[in-house]
Amino acid sequence: MNGMEDEFLDLLAELKRVGPGPDRRRLEQIREELDVLVERLQTRVPRGERYDRLARLSDEVTEFLGAAIERMRIAANVDRAKQERESYDAAHPTILSPQRSALADWNPRDGNAIARSLRENQRGYERGR
Incomplete structure (x- = not known):
């Protein structure tokens, strides 16, 4: 059952590569994959050392996902503010x-x-x- 650890690590590696302006659709896919993994963790893995290790990995992936979502929101806000400035400059x-x-x-x-x-x-x- 080393596959579940690898899946968490793959998600973590992908989140580390998304950059400053991540794609919304890809982040939604990662969120769905994470939800499936967490559900599998909670239903199929018995409590113990392995469960705790996988739960820590899950928490780490969740934190990275939250940071990526925040970067996406910041990039969208910056783009919107730039467009508003350009529109205002054109109108005035x-x-x-x-x-x-x-x-x-x-x-x-x-x-x-x-x-x-x-x-x-x-x-x-x-x-x-």
């Missing part, structure tokens, strides 16, 4: 976005951002939207 072209201001574009090799903005204004460069 006369209002300078904080992401596109002279102060936000400051680069140490350019010197003072305000002086750079004045230089660009004198040269006839238009401010970005």
Whole structure:
């Protein structure tokens, strides 16, 4: 019955590889596989050392799955916020976005951002939207 341990370890290895923006469908599949494994653990493995070892593995996989789900939510929130900023910038072209201001574009090799903005204004460069 070493197969159940291998299955938990396979899920754990896969969760370690999912990266910063995991796929929702794959996480749902992993959740379903984990639920099946946990049910098999609770119904087929007698209490004892092996059960405790498998329960610890199950807890570890659950923690990694929770972290992956949280990373997925954060990535989705970042994408949504980016789209909202872009939509707002497109709807309000006369209002300078904080992401596109002279102060936000400051680069140490350019010197003072305000002086750079004045230089660009004198040269006839238009401010970005």
